[in-house]
Amino acid sequence: MGSQYDLQVDKVVQEVKRRKSKRVILQLPDGLMQYAVQISNRISKDTGAEAIISLDSCYGACDLAVHAASRLNADLIVHYGHAPWVSKSSIPTIYVEAFASVDIGSVLPKTIAFLRGAKKIGLLSTVQHIHELIKVKGFLEKNGFEVMIGKAAGRVHYDGQVLGCDYSSARSISADVDKLVLIGGGKFHSIGLALETKKESIVIDPSSGSVFSTKELLHQYLRSRYARMVEARAADSFGIIIGIKFGQLNMSEALNAKEKLTGSGKGVTMFCVDNLDPERLNFMGDIDAFVVTACPRIAIDDAERFKKPVLTAEEVKIMLSSELLEGYLSSG
Amino acid sequence: MGSQYDLQVDKVVQEVKRRKSKRVILQLPDGLMQYAVQISNRISKDTGAEAIISLDSCYGACDLAVHAASRLNADLIVHYGHAPWVSKSSIPTIYVEAFASVDIGSVLPKTIAFLRGAKKIGLLSTVQHIHELIKVKGFLEKNGFEVMIGKAAGRVHYDGQVLGCDYSSARSISADVDKLVLIGGGKFHSIGLALETKKESIVIDPSSGSVFSTKELLHQYLRSRYARMVEARAADSFGIIIGIKFGQLNMSEALNAKEKLTGSGKGVTMFCVDNLDPERLNFMGDIDAFVVTACPRIAIDDAERFKKPVLTAEEVKIMLSSELLEGYLSSG
16 A cells, blocks of 8 residues: 555554454545545455445544444544544544655755754654654754753643644743744644744645745734734624534633623624534624634634634634734734 | 514424523524524523524434534424424424425416326425415315325325435325325425336425426436446445434445445445535545435435446445346336
8 A cells, every 4th residue: 555654554454353343433634535445445354344434524633533433333443644632532443643754854954044043942743744853853953953842731642743723742842942843734733833832933844845934924824813803803793613523522612702702792693513614604694703612723724715704712812802902913 | 583484483482491491402404594593592582591503514304413412412402494303312302394484376276287187196295385285285176186195104204295215105195196296396306206106296396486397307317317327337346325414324224235236246345424525525536436325315416516426225226237227217
């Protein structure tokens, strides 16, 4: 099975045999879906278990297919692409991180120019590249930097790992370092990291082989979110959306946002959703702005697809405080 | 609350009060979603219960939001737009059919021309217009026809009602009548009805005020499904999709299709899904054709959005039998 990811199918097959599983739900994020049928057929053929691939989207370990497994009386979930979630599933689960086998050695020298003036570096990674931390640490140390890797905490499984909804491993070290280095593709985690730590972050994207600073990205991001908060501040009626996915349900955050908004004279209607289709918010003509408490990525990544302002719960606090809102643009 | 549907909000409010519900999940199909916020705000204001609108799609009473209600510790579901489902929900549920208040009196005379030559008429309706059955029966009788209304059976709640997945009320009378008359908008139920009964069906669409025969529609439908079955017959690898929604899970039908397909030398991979996004099947490059056991409407209504043949379980039986496949085009 040729793949740039370490799919560990032999190990999965052994585990399914050892557990004598009868029915296995196989769950993968979109980026790994192309391998689903091959993995499933290997499990069925080599273990005799009934493997069933979940066709629903999968955005993280928070999106674990516990409901599907329970509906289908499955006795095992094989979840690809994410590290184990912080809370245990009621259905036994094997997590296969699917570490990327891209060699980042040749990209590393590009980082040096971005680290000029810094002495102490905080090093972070998304889960796909977490096994590269030691290599990058060695490289940076050889180039005269002092390197710190934050401890796993909160929802995070590995030391130095960041999640779109949890940067605690970064926060634990950011006060002690001059700059941060993140190994991971895409803009979402790098902006989140910069925003949470208020530190310039240098991003190594192993897939594209590019290295960039978050400085300009963060300013763009702040301007765009600021505009949405200003628009939402003028809104009369808010919809608060609660996620029902395995690790996304946050009722207290939703009720908290409701209290804050009604306390400020805003009307509030409550919503719940499994998978949010931005188009469906258009049905809600009576609502001027939304707050998503499910996953911060929904409000941020899908921003262009929403016709109305959609905020995170954190942004509600900022929006309702003149002081925080005024200072927001310079908070990066 | 101006609406062409009887939303019975006062009755819902009374029921929520009587049951002393604390948290209510409000669920509506797309056609009624525009009233969701008004209904929700009435429930919250008049009863003090926390009303939460489900933003996920809702395709029938089979799609009841039991999982959402259970995740959110709701003690009541208010489900709009469909008649009660055949199996009980673990969460107490109020069904509000939302009968349409469109007057069909002026449309009825158009039906007479379509009923030429018939003496006995079988009368059916989708749930939105079920309260019109008596009026239409009276009209047809006054015009000299003998009218039969089939008994509720299977998944069907009302006498004379048809569901996209259950035409038993029609089958129970079709042998005894010359033609069928269906009150209901859209093509899906009318084609299903004609296909299940092999009888010409005259459709009264109350929304558009039009009346039409299913004769030509059915031929188009048969040709299109025939082409898909012929294409699927040549496929080597099949994906069988099991739905996990409240009333759509049919494991035995899925396992049955699997047995039939593997018995005919086809490769089979199993899938499960809550809400099927046709685009997601494109990830599955290894699969040549799919079988959906969740809801017949998925294979039929979304046919144009699938790049590969997607069959119902019933169509698998036809596809695998040369005799049935050869006779299919003339089965209408």
